[in-house]
Amino acid sequence: MSASLFLETLRRADLETYYPNFSTAGINDLRGLASLSFQDYSILGVTATEDRKRLFQLIQTIKSEYPQLNETPNVYGIAPRPDFTFPPRNQGTPASLNLQEQNIQDPPLGPRRVLQGQGRGRSTMHALATSNRSRIPSPHITNHRQLIQRPAVMQQLQNEAFDDGEEEEIMVNSSPGRRLNAYGVPSRHQSRNNSYSGPKSNAPSNLNDKIRVCVRKRPLNQKELAGSQKDIATVAGSRTIHINEPKQKVDLTKYVEQHSFIFDDVFDSDANNEQVYQRTALPLVEYIFRGGKATCFAYGQTGSGKTYTMLDGTHGLYVLAARDIFALLQQPDWSHLSAYIGFYEIYQGHLYDLLNKRKKLFAREDGKKNVVIAGLQEYAIDNVESLMQVFDYGNTIRSTGSTGANEDSSRSHAILQVVLKHKKNKKKFHGKLNFIDLAGSERGADRGDADQKTRMEGAEINKSLLALKECIRALDQDKRHAPFRQSKLTQVLKDSFVGNSRTCMIATISPNQSNSEHTLNTLRYADRVKELKAERDRAEGAAAGSEATQDPSGLNEELRIDYNNDLGDIVDDELLDIEFENEQDGLEPYFTKLDIRDPENDYFPSSHSRTTSHAEPRSTESAQSREKKSSLKFTTKEMDDFVKKHRHSLRDLSDSAKKETKLLADFSLVFNGNNDMGGAPEDSVKAFEDYYEKLQDLLGKKFEVIQELLRTINQFSQR
């Protein structure tokens, strides 16, 4: 492991100050850290309680991440010199340091201290009603993001996560505490707590939500069973999952911290793909027949079951969806449509066609803002067998690499695209469904023994997953700008997120205890999406009374502005006339049968909606009188010139808005990334200065354009 990586590891745990001490003691990699015993902390100068806790947590994280390191003896032989200890934090490194060369083994861990000095048998149940921790605010936030106090729930229970013959305590519903970043290292920022509202958790989720977040737990595999690994993920009901995270206190007492999450659907390890399909991809299948665009993606740790769920060759969701798509295409209502299949991967920021010798591809947008993968070989397929053959062929050339967790680990994002087009006019697009098997991220970027290529792959994957999260976040918060351009993945998915689109995320998790931190990271990532979605739902609910102000497109005002801003050259009249097909009528029998039809039917912009969304409503009377007045005051040429000028200004403004969007997105990504990864505040400040200076420039130019337009209008009004 390079010194800089090691330093970075310490930095993320807020322990970088001790780097010189570690380095002088010859501890410069994870192995060295894992070998440290509690007694070594003082010798290394780590005396502050908070820092000792942090170091302890970091070491536990490393040990659970890399179990092989647990066997490493204390090869560094750090032993207290009778006459010397490292200075405490911030006091520099001693100039002359003479560590003893002898090897000292870690002292044995046990016997563990028993809480409050009491012995406990396996069946003992102690309610620690007076414990401070029983008053820790719940991690769950109410709808209004207020912390709610939960009853004293910390109990000592029979420990199910450890089975080493010792009693542990379980902190039920305890705070997740400091958030772990993608590396499983505690972030310096306090975690946003998991949010859900209790009553809602019992009600079935809405299959027609714009964004759905589901979780799938895979069974323990043979290796984990053989290693007596415990299942720490408990599914409770159809929407709740508890993660019993094994932890250790500073005094080495083991305990279990239970984290509870609620999602749209939670699938237990015995759920099969058909059951998962019914509540994830099936609603998307019917949605694309209604002219929408949809995305179904699996997110999760390497080896957690993303491929198994999404792209398994025989019963992945894509096969099940294809079965229904082909069946629907056989029906008279849809016989004018064909399904075209494309299969490509995003590897290191580039697109490659998996059905055409990994030919390099480029993502573009057509005039109607559909993302087009230029050069992608598409096959008109009408039966599942042919699809599976084509898919198998593509899958053999997908970029894979070996990670410790999963021999066939994919190092690329694979996208299987199903586009419905009109048979008579292939250019006429009807609907699109993307199935995405995201690359696993955790084992690439931070592995000390990974080669440069693997690390670069990991970094690229992390970047795209971060951008994906940012885009979903932005969309879910109905923000005006989403940083689509930050990664190839989000660029490609852009049209599946804006406008009439639906997204289903399936977070896949491994249930074994050694993966608990990655599992929690996955669930927190998913929870973030879910939490924001809940807020939006509430906001929409609150606004339900003001139906008259709602856009029939189903886009809220901000997103609509973004969509329009992003249209760039759309100011030409023909492009303003953006039209999505709305062929819902013919769907009646099918959707009635499935009983999942969206009752509101509010996702499809009517052919007028975009145009009308720009225009101020005018009364007939005032329009007529304006026309009359105008005909008296202006010549045709003047009016024509003004329209051209306006159009020109709009183009400039639109260009500016695009630049502004990018500027904001760039800054947001750096800012949020920095926050999430625990980066230095100075980096954020520097980026912010750069951002607002550029914004000042852009706004100045916009102002000039508007001023010029107003000048002309003023001249007109003075006539």
Ligand SMILES: Nc1ncnc2c1ncn2[C@@H]1O[C@H](COP(=O)(O)OP(=O)(O)OP(=O)(O)O)[C@@H](O)[C@H]1O
């Ligand atoms: N729900 C499940 N039921 C049974 N086996 C499963 C399930 N999910 C995953 N597996 C098995 O676990 C192993 C890893 O799964 P998979 O390859 O899908 O992981 P992954 O998340 O796609 O990993 P990577 O990111 O490395 O590609 C496979 O052998 C797969 O068959």
